[in-house]
Amino acid sequence: MTLEKEEIKKLEEYAYQIRRLSVEMIAFSQWGHIGGAFSIAEIMAALYFREMKLDPRQPKMESRDRLILSKAHASPALYACLELAGFLPKNSIYKYCELGGLEGHTHVGSAPGIEASGGPLGMGLSVAVGMALGMRMKENPRSRVYCIMGDGEINEGNIWEAAMSAAHYHLDNVIAIVDYNKAMAKGFVWDQMNIEPVADKWAAFGWNVIEIDGHDMEQVVNALHEARWIKANGKPTAIIAHTVKGKGIETAEFNYKWHTHAPDAETADKFLRELSRTYGRPEQGYSKLNLKNTKDTFYGGE
Amino acid sequence: MTLEKEEIKKLEEYAYQIRRLSVEMIAFSQWGHIGGAFSIAEIMAALYFREMKLDPRQPKMESRDRLILSKAHASPALYACLELAGFLPKNSIYKYCELGGLEGHTHVGSAPGIEASGGPLGMGLSVAVGMALGMRMKENPRSRVYCIMGDGEINEGNIWEAAMSAAHYHLDNVIAIVDYNKAMAKGFVWDQMNIEPVADKWAAFGWNVIEIDGHDMEQVVNALHEARWIKANGKPTAIIAHTVKGKGIETAEFNYKWHTHAPDAETADKFLRELSRTYGRPEQGYSKLNLKNTKDTFYGGE
Amino acid sequence: MAANSVEKDMRDAFGATLVELGHKHKNLIFLDADLHTSTKASYFKKAFPDRFIQVGIAEQNLFGISAGLASEGFIPMPSTFAVFASRRALDQIAISICFPKLNVIIPGSYVGIPTSRAGGSHNSIEDIAIMRAMPNMKVADPLCNNDLSAIMRTALETGGPVYFRITRYDVPEFFSDSHSFEWGKGITMREGSDITLFGTGVMTWKAMQTAEALEKKGISAEVIHLASIKPIDRELILKSVSKTGCAVTVENASTSGGFGDAVLEVISENHPVRVSKIGVVDSFIESGGIEELFSHYKMQPEHILAAATRMIQLTT
Amino acid sequence: MAANSVEKDMRDAFGATLVELGHKHKNLIFLDADLHTSTKASYFKKAFPDRFIQVGIAEQNLFGISAGLASEGFIPMPSTFAVFASRRALDQIAISICFPKLNVIIPGSYVGIPTSRAGGSHNSIEDIAIMRAMPNMKVADPLCNNDLSAIMRTALETGGPVYFRITRYDVPEFFSDSHSFEWGKGITMREGSDITLFGTGVMTWKAMQTAEALEKKGISAEVIHLASIKPIDRELILKSVSKTGCAVTVENASTSGGFGDAVLEVISENHPVRVSKIGVVDSFIESGGIEELFSHYKMQPEHILAAATRMIQLTT
Numbered sequence A, B: 001m002t003l004e005k006e007e008i009k010k011l012e013e014y015a016y017q018i019r020r021l022s023v024e025m026i027a028f029s030q031w032g033h034i035g036g037a038f039s040i041a042e043i044m045a046a047l048y049f050r051e052m053k054l055d056p057r058q059p060k061m062e063s064r065d066r067l068i069l070s071k072a073h074a075s076p077a078l079y080a081c082l083e084l085a086g087f088l089p090k091n092s093i094y095k096y097c098e099l100g101g102l103e104g105h106t107h108v109g110s111a112p113g114i115e116a117s118g119g120p121l122g123m124g125l126s127v128a129v130g131m132a133l134g135m136r137m138k139e140n141p142r143s144r145v146y147c148i149m150g151d152g153e154i155n156e157g158n159i160w161e162a163a164m165s166a167a168h169y170h171l172d173n174v175i176a177i178v179d180y181n182k183a184m185a186k187g188f189v190w191d192q193m194n195i196e197p198v199a200d201k202w203a204a205f206g207w208n209v210i211e212i213d214g215h216d217m218e219q220v221v222n223a224l225h226e227a228r229w230i231k232a233n234g235k236p237t238a239i240i241a242h243t244v245k246g247k248g249i250e251t252a253e254f255n256y257k258w259h260t261h262a263p264d265a266e267t268a269d270k271f272l273r274e275l276s277r278t279y280g281r282p283e284q285g286y287s288k289l290n291l292k293n294t295k296d297t298f299y300g301g302e
Numbered sequence C, D: 001m002a003a004n005s006v007e008k009d010m011r012d013a014f015g016a017t018l019v020e021l022g023h024k025h026k027n028l029i030f031l032d033a034d035l036h037t038s039t040k041a042s043y044f045k046k047a048f049p050d051r052f053i054q055v056g057i058a059e060q061n062l063f064g065i066s067a068g069l070a071s072e073g074f075i076p077m078p079s080t081f082a083v084f085a086s087r088r089a090l091d092q093i094a095i096s097i098c099f100p101k102l103n104v105i106i107p108g109s110y111v112g113i114p115t116s117r118a119g120g121s122h123n124s125i126e127d128i129a130i131m132r133a134m135p136n137m138k139v140a141d142p143l144c145n146n147d148l149s150a151i152m153r154t155a156l157e158t159g160g161p162v163y164f165r166i167t168r169y170d171v172p173e174f175f176s177d178s179h180s181f182e183w184g185k186g187i188t189m190r191e192g193s194d195i196t197l198f199g200t201g202v203m204t205w206k207a208m209q210t211a212e213a214l215e216k217k218g219i220s221a222e223v224i225h226l227a228s229i230k231p232i233d234r235e236l237i238l239k240s241v242s243k244t245g246c247a248v249t250v251e252n253a254s255t256s257g258g259f260g261d262a263v264l265e266v267i268s269e270n271h272p273v274r275v276s277k278i279g280v281v282d283s284f285i286e287s288g289g290i291e292e293l294f295s296h297y298k299m300q301p302e303h304i305l306a307a308a309t310r311m312i313q314l315t316t
Ligand SMILES: Cc1ncc(C[n+]2csc(CCOP(=O)(O)OP(=O)(O)O)c2C)c(N)n1
Pocket: A033, A035, A036, A037, A039, A071, A073, A074, A119, A120, A121, A122, A149, A150, A151, A152, A153, A154, A179, A181, A183, A184, A185, A186, A245, A259, D033, D034, D035, D057, D059, D084, D088
């Protein structure tokens, strides 16, 4: 499938906005995970603004596609999408990590359009399997459940229990996406706990496997299309997306020190200006640069 | 490696005794799992009476090999070995499931020679990995840790966490044995939760894989030899042992209804006589046939 | 209230009630982790094969899948032994189920002492403490078959997350078929004035036997059955101890954080009286015969009686 | 005992003490599940790279491996956030570690309210209840850095299984460098006659602040710090309430089955007085600022003061 240039440009603009809003909310709340939000920006853009069937006015619509962000610490990317797609009113993102606002990790109770509560890694794929089984029972053949996992996250045995069961139940309505950004919280994947040969693992657990460059929008869109329409062969599909942790800001790229780290206002401003330059947009800094920070810098640093 | 006929005969005699003692203790305690004890009888005989370095007078000897029976409900096979090998005084097996005696599932506190407490499936391989790492740190290169798992047991995610880490740490001193007896507690593996392609799974998790007929003593002995001496290549080795649940008693074979079921005295007697005939031994029945049973038949039936 | 002499395995009542509820609630789905003929969920499987899901030996997945089903509008009942429900997938229960307050009903099978010969790894004693500590979770422990059925019916009506216990122990039937259960409501099984015996689960039976023995000694014991452990019947507890002035709690579980502590909390803040807790004291239950274990862990009527007598003596 | 004004992150004290203990105990092995720079175990990694094992994001394996190492004669310290230590691998902790009573020392990092913006999935509140319910487990919650270091030293001397908490909260230093810790021994931080405030962990600081505020109102509060939750100092608890006649317990955790219940158990059986428990009441802690959350969940000195005043009024 060849995509029109225009469509790709539109989606890349969304990826840019997802990154911007992520920095805005993490800097404002002084808490959050930039690296893992950035590595899925293209994937989230492609899902929310092209692939997934969604209606912000009917967030529970039966025929919708479902997304479980199993690596729930990347919640800023999700909240950004929900705001950009109209599930949340403008500026909701500044309620990130506020009491009564958007939970630090995704939580069903925080906002419409969030399908599962998370935080502990490794649990989302099981929830996705449950939804997929439920959709089957409701005779809803069209909807798909997407589940985004981290590469470190798939150390968790719960993932493999879920993977085995998805294959056993022929759930080709489940599409797993592994954000293979090569880094975990405290080091590189190959060093801390090697997951290779990762494609073989999913294949041996009974899945179709597609490997892509997760920052190449055309590859992302095509893989999602293939997973939904071509690989509907009774096997669930896993997309192994090769990505870069922190992609888009030079100091954060491939740098696990930016796994969890809230930039101060000045740094946030610098990051956002860098982002605009990278994307060839008019330079635009941090919107709250001049607001006095009243919050504890919590996870800050590491 | 070709084995002498005599050696094979000796080991087969042990397998026979393991089965006999298992029936004796399960019938006497009115609790236990015949099917999964029988399917590993040859493997246990080969380990305890040939392959493993052990000394019943020094059950904690540093240079010993360690065995973790992760499928800890098959404890009768282990207790039989411990008694036959002299770790336990004669007739200890009649303390099976007695207060202060041998726990229903393997427990460190029950007897010398038991390396780990168990019962919940899926946990033993992690303990084996810990021991193997410990042996490395103590610069004990000779000892091996064996871990016997059920085929249903490898549904558990904990197994795959452990498997990934054993490969990551190059623990070729860990030898995993999957008792692929095709049945779980309540049905067949392929039907309840398919584990195929099981060899591919272990290979994709970074293990050497050897597939054998787990009731062919020569194959069992050779696989253990190969795992220890030939495959010491920095990868842990998994032996996939194709077996028959309940092997040795016709009504129990390949029959998950005998997964957990305590035979009454008459049935135990029948079973033991059948066993002697199958093994071409003088017919010998249940030793406690005429003792009045005073125990609740607990799991009996199913 | 007199005990009916017919004793029947609680698991059969579980299976039968499941089928009844399956007819009533078309969106009830049963999920099994390779134990359905032990738990007797096999009755449900036979009646509703399409609403029975086998997940194999994978309890984390069991509860995760249940969360997914619940968010699709089904009422999943993920089932395994109580030790695994409480210890093997607790993060999943807490965050995938309790945090979003999903309608998941969790039966915990084979609880406490009567799990008997299976031994320390299988005899569930911390499940009350653990489940009670889960925010949003409701917890119940039935005395007998009709109590269990009533709890199951109410659980389906009022919605989850709910955890209830099933004991493999032959208890006489104390209630009629039309017995009903309400969250936060206890039942006065027997009135008395000298001490209150608060029981939950099958231990209320042992409390009843104790009350009879106490009566022979001229001591009048009130027996209150609190199947609903969370929420708990604060009013009934306080009314009773205001009258009797001391109490013993009895549970088929560890005394750390469980039922006894739930009762203590109410009493201590509002009407402090002397209370002794009967249950397993910080110990694994090793293999053994059922009554032998009850004796070994000092949970028989004679032990309850001794505790009651001590409480009364120290109080007056 | 006056609080030293220097406030330092408890995690740094943890890291520094780890290194000290690493020198002393050559068989101490640290196991990490991808969090060592957060927990500050990185200090140990740097000092003893060969005794630091990274297991990745796999907590079941973390505790299972620790069991294996312990049975080989090492003293493993498997480390993760407290929510995962208590909820993600509980079956492994119970059966692989506690049942055989292995020498495993478990630090639970990031407990309770001060985990703050991470939210409901990360703010550990049930860990005291859960760990206390594990047979053979000892449980401690330090007030300040020197308390933590003392607990760690004692844990290594007396052996596991041990669980202790680490709070990411700036608490003044109450003890000297030579402070020592003994299992089952509490500390009278301040004598008083009208009420006892029993505190554990960082909440003892809030109890101290409450006592000062009460003093201004002419109420004399005794403050007892019980870092050792299990075993607990029965004698000291009873001696104090015999004198004061009522009490409040304060903990940075859920009131279900935790520290408060451990105190209640002792009091109720032996010397019943009125007790109110301060802590999180059956609720997940959502994201928010630290003090904002302490206020929202009614765990500030003002709330302790209100509870204390109420207990005193109802008692006299
Ligand atoms: C069960 C569990 N263990 C540990 C953590 C703490 N934690 C949060 S993010 C993270 C690293 C995740 O790495 P990865 O899956 O690779 O995600 P990404 O690189 O996309 O951020 C860890 C260890 C957690 N949230 N859940």
